[in-house]
Amino acid sequence: MNLVNYSNYSRTILNFLIFIFPITFIIGNAAINLFILLISVVGIFLYKIEVFKPKKNFYLISIICFFLFIITSTLIDVLQNSNNTNLFRSVLYLRYLVFLLVLNCMVEKNDFNFKIFSLSCLIFAGIVSFSVLFDGIAQIISVINIERSGHVPFPQIHSSSFLFGGELISGGYIQRFACIGIFFIPFFMKEKKNTFLIYMSCAIAIFSASIILSGNRMPFMLFIMFLFLGVILAKGIRKAFLSGLFLSLLVFVSILTFQRDHYLNWNSFYTNVVRSIIPGSKYFILDEVNKDYSDLKEQMSKNKKVDQLKNERFDYSYWKEKNYKGIRIIPFGTGHRVIWTTAIETWLEKPFMGSGIKSFRETCKKRIVLPNRTCESHTHNYYLEVLNDTGVFGAIFIFLSLYILLIKKFIEYYSKNKKNIFGDFIFYALFFSIVLEFFPIRSSGNFFSTYNSAFIFLIIGLFLNFKNFNKSKI
Numbered sequence: 486m487n488l489v490n491y492s493n494y495s496r497t498i499l500n501f502l503i504f505i506f507p508i509t510f511i512i513g514n515a516a517i518n519l520f521i522l523l524i525s526v527v528g529i530f531l532y533k534i535e536v537f538k539p540k541k542n543f544y545l546i547s548i549i550c551f552f553l554f555i556i557t558s559t560l561i562d563v564l565q566n567s568n569n570t571n572l573f574r575s576v577l578y579l580r581y582l583v584f585l586l587v588l589n590c591m592v593e594k595n596d597f598n599f600k601i602f603s604l605s606c607l608i609f610a611g612i613v614s615f616s617v618l619f620d621g622i623a624q625i626i627s628v629i630n631i632e633r634s635g636h637v638p639f640p641q642i643h644s645s646s647f648l649f650g651g652e653l654i655s656g657g658y659i660q661r662f663a664c665i666g667i668f669f670i671p672f673f674m675k676e677k678k679n680t681f682l683i684y685m686s687c688a689i690a691i692f693s694a695s696i697i698l699s700g701n702r703m704p705f706m707l708f709i710m711f712l713f714l715g716v717i718l719a720k721g722i723r724k725a726f727l728s729g730l731f732l733s734l735l736v737f738v739s740i741l742t743f744q745r746d747h748y749l750n751w752n753s754f755y756t757n758v759v760r761s762i763i764p765g766s767k768y769f770i771l772d773e774v775n776k777d778y779s780d781l782k783e784q785m786s787k788n789k790k791v792d793q794l795k796n797e798r799f800d801y802s803y804w805k806e807k808n809y810k811g812i813r814i815i816p817f818g819t820g821h822r823v824i825w826t827t828a829i830e831t832w833l834e835k836p837f838m839g840s841g842i843k844s845f846r847e848t849c850k851k852r853i854v855l856p857n858r859t860c861e862s863h864t865h866n867y868y869l870e871v872l873n874d875t876g877v878f879g880a881i882f883i884f885l886s887l888y889i890l891l892i893k894k895f896i897e898y899y900s901k902n903k904k905n906i907f908g909d910f911i912f913y914a915l916f917f918s919i920v921l922e923f924f925p926i927r928s929s930g931n932f933f934s935t936y937n938s939a940f941i942f943l944i945i946g947l948f949l950n951f952k953n954f955n956k957s958k959i
Contacts, residue, residue: 492531500596500597511609511613524588525587544890552579552582560841562835582942588946602665604669605666607669610662620698645699659704660711670688689725690732693705709730711921712730773815781808782855822857823858827849840873845873848873849861884923894912897952898916
């Protein structure tokens, strides 16, 4: 078998691995890591040293610097703090860089088949959507029957797909992959414009309903943003996005009108998340960050020392109940207010370098002695997570360069006369996905988790060399 055949087989294998990559997010982290390894190995075998040549690409070099800075900030904290054991984890995180480099090389060589990838996203997002709809409709019927019998039903907010084993992440999965997969419909029905507009509108309505019933509020907000972006920017298919937006809002209002549990869930979202970021509001997080609790910390330190001299164990719960009287305690609600307040303070301790990868779960322990603070495994916001772990320098490497890339691609794309409608669909899918993924005030999972990092560097890796898609096999 000659070298050309080996290369063709490698390209086919790579595209196949990426085609079924969305299903790994359903199976779990082990499957995601396995496929990232396989894609990286096959990519290096096919492209060899070319994978690791950035070729004076400013954005790619900046992302490489971000990965190296993760190791640097973690190493510095390890040298200062013997309890930090995350150095190996920071080195292992380089697997996402190799993954990104392989995808970038695939696009550069015109070997990536976006059409089959968008089909995969549509199929698996659809499977999860129908499983959520089935569970959600069953819950609604159950609630109605219980109410008719004169009993008070147990609150039913989340209709998580059985595919995720009870984890409440189905809405986020649908939002991410539906925003890419939905563009396969105009790919597939390119000669039947009116027909694909109908199919696309119906698909949007189904995805919206399933995200709402999943109980995941932020994914639905992001999906509505996706539809607004489509209405404003997506030439040729604006009607589909407009009708889909109308149907989505109609479904949303209907569910909130007839399902009190969902109404209360969304009301809590507004109270706990939206009001936290509005300057001048009752619970604006920066107002809490600026409060001086130095007297309280000094008093606790004195009381703790007195107990230790008496050979007594310091009772933090009792001390807190006694000393927090008269201090306004923020309602915990969804928890975002107190988490973000704590995250801002822990970042300000090391604003430029950060404390190393996944450090918030440790640094937050120093803050929980104060009112309106809490400790979690992550900050529930990408920007606060990166600032805590890599500081301002790390945030500049990843976020500033990414925003510059988005602006540059946007200007380039809309300033040229284009005749390739399929290139439009690819641009919309990737551009919208990145904008939504990095929406600044979004509540999110851990940036450095397997689930999130795999998707983040998947879409970035494909977008870096977007212009080559116009010549690729689509």
